[in-house]
Amino acid sequence: MKGWMGKIRTLSLFSFLVIILSACGKDNLTALVPKGYGAEQSFNVIIISILVMIVVFVVVMAIYVYVVLKYRQRKGQEDQIPKQTEGNKTLEVVWTVIPILLLIIIAVPTIASTYDLADESEKEDSINVNVTGLQFWWNFEYPNEEIQTSQELYIPVNERIYLNMMSSDVIHSFWVPSISGKMDVSPENENTMYIEAYEEGVYWGKCTEFCGDSHSLMDFKIVAVSQEEYDQWVNAMQNTDPEYTAESATAQEGQELFENSCISCHAIDASSNHPVIGPNLADFGNRTKVAGINDFSKEEIVRWIVDPAEVKPGNGMLDAPYLQENSIGQAEAEKIADFLMELKATDEPVDSVQQFRENEANDN
Numbered sequence: 001m002k003g004w005m006g007k008i009r010t011l012s013l014f015s016f017l018v019i020i021l022s023a024c025g026k027d028n029l030t031a032l033v034p035k036g037y038g039a040e041q042s043f044n045v046i047i048i049s050i051l052v053m054i055v056v057f058v059v060v061m062a063i064y065v066y067v068v069l070k071y072r073q074r075k076g077q078e079d080q081i082p083k084q085t086e087g088n089k090t091l092e093v094v095w096t097v098i099p100i101l102l103l104i105i106i107a108v109p110t111i112a113s114t115y116d117l118a119d120e121s122e123k124e125d126s127i128n129v130n131v132t133g134l135q136f137w138w139n140f141e142y143p144n145e146e147i148q149t150s151q152e153l154y155i156p157v158n159e160r161i162y163l164n165m166m167s168s169d170v171i172h173s174f175w176v177p178s179i180s181g182k183m184d185v186s187p188e189n190e191n192t193m194y195i196e197a198y199e200e201g202v203y204w205g206k207c208t209e210f211c212g213d214s215h216s217l218m219d220f221k222i223v224a225v226s227q228e229e230y231d232q233w234v235n236a237m238q239n240t241d242p243e244y245t246a247e248s249a250t251a252q253e254g255q256e257l258f259e260n261s262c263i264s265c266h267a268i269d270a271s272s273n274h275p276v277i278g279p280n281l282a283d284f285g286n287r288t289k290v291a292g293i294n295d296f297s298k299e300e301i302v303r304w305i306v307d308p309a310e311v312k313p314g315n316g317m318l319d320a321p322y323l324q325e326n327s328i329g330q331a332e333a334e335k336i337a338d339f340l341m342e343l344k345a346t347d348e349p350v351d352s353v354q355q356f357r358e359n360e361a362n363d364n
C-alpha cells in the first residue's frame with residue numbers, strides 16, 4: 001500500500017513539473033535557442049559544461065556500480081574482510097589532476113567569451129544606445145540619432161549595438177535570453193555591453209535584479225528589424241511632431257485631457273531633449289505591449305490609465321496628480337486611449353511587430 005502511494009506521489013510531482021516547465025517554452029524568451037551573439041556564446045559554454053558533467057557522471061557511476069557488484073557480500077563470506085590498503089600516491093595524483101583538467105576545459109572558453117563580450121574596439125563606429133533602467137520600465141536614447149524611445153529597443157539585425165547602461169534609482173539587470181548575456185544596471189557607474197541579433201523578430205527582455213514591488217513586471221523587448229526598416233524608423237522618429245494634433249474628434253478631446261494631466265511626464269515626440277520621467281510615447285501606437293506587459297489593446301490602455309497601481313504596484317506613474325484628484329474616469333480614459341493609439345512614427349508597425357501581434361492574437 002505504501003509503495004503504491006509513493007508512486008502516485010512521484011507521478012503527480014512529475015506531472016506538476018511538466019506543466020510548470022512547459023510554460024518556459026516561449027521561443028523568443030529562451031537561452032536554449034540563441035538568436036544573437038551573446039546568447040550564442042553563453043549557449044556554447046552551457047553545452048561544454050553539460051558535456052563535462054555528463055562524462056563525470058557516467059564515469060563515476062560506472063566505477064560505483066562495478067565496485068558495488070564486485071565487492072558485495074556473498075553467501076558464506078559474511079565474516080570475511082577484504083584486504084585493507086591505505087595511501088596510494090598514484091591514485092591521489094590521478095584524482096586531483098582529472099578535475100583540474102576538467103575545470104580547464106570549462107575555463108578556457110568561458111574566459112575567452114568573457115573577454116570577447118567586453119570588446120569595445122568597434123564602439124565608436126557602431127550604433128550606441130544609452131539605456132536607463134527605472135522602476136519599472138526602460139528608456140532607450142540614441143545619442144547620435146538624437147532620438148529616444150522606451151520599452152522597445154529597435155536595432156538592425158547583424159550589427160553590433162553598444163549599450164551604455166545606467167539606472168536612475170536602484171540596481172536593475174538587463175537580460176534578453178535569446179539575444180544577450182546579462183548585465184547589471186547600476187545607479188553609480190555605467191556598464192557597457194554589445195548585442196547583436198541574427199534574425200528579425202521581437203525578443204523578450206526581463207529585469208533580473210530584484211528592484212521593488214513590480215520587479216517581475218519590468219519586461220521589455222528588443223525589436224530586431226532589417227537595416228532598411230531601421231533607417232526608416234530612425235528617420236520617422238526624428239520627424240515626430242511635438243505639435244501633433246489628433247485626427248478623430250474623440251482623440252482631440254483625449255489630447256486636451258492629455259495636455260492637462262499627462263504631458264508633464266510624457267513626451268509625444270521622440271527628441272532626446274526631453275527629460276526621462278515617464279516613457280516617451282512618440283511611437284506608442286506601434287508598441288507590442290502596454291507598460292511592457294499587457295496586450296496592446298484599447299481596453300488595456302484604458303485599464304492602465306484608470307488604475308495603474310492595479311497593473312503595476314508601486315510604479316512611478318502613481319505620483320500623477322490626476323489620480324489623487326480622481327479627475328479621469330473610464331469615459332475620459334477612452335478618449336485619451338484614442339489619442340495615444342494615433343501616436344505613431346511610421347504609419348504601419350515594422351514587420352517584426354506585425355508578426356508578433358499576429359502570434360499573440362493566435363495564442364489567445
Ligand code: HEC
Pocket residue numbers: 135136137150151258261262263264265266277278279280284287289290291292301304305312315316317318319320321322328336340
Ligand atoms: C508623474 C509622472 C506621470 C504622469 C503625470 C503620467 N504618467 Fe504615464 N507613466 C509614468 C511612468 C513613470 C510610467 C512607467 C510605468 C512603468 O511601466 O513602470 C508611465 C507609463 C505610462 C504608459 C505606458 C507606456 C508604454 O510605453 O507602454 C502610458 C500609456 C501612460 N503612462 C499614459 C499616461 C497618461 C494617459 C497620463 C495622463 C492621464 C499619464 N500617463 C500621466 C509617469 C507618469
Ligand SMILES: [Cu+2]
Pocket residue numbers: 133136171172173207208209210211215218
Ligand atoms: Cu528592475
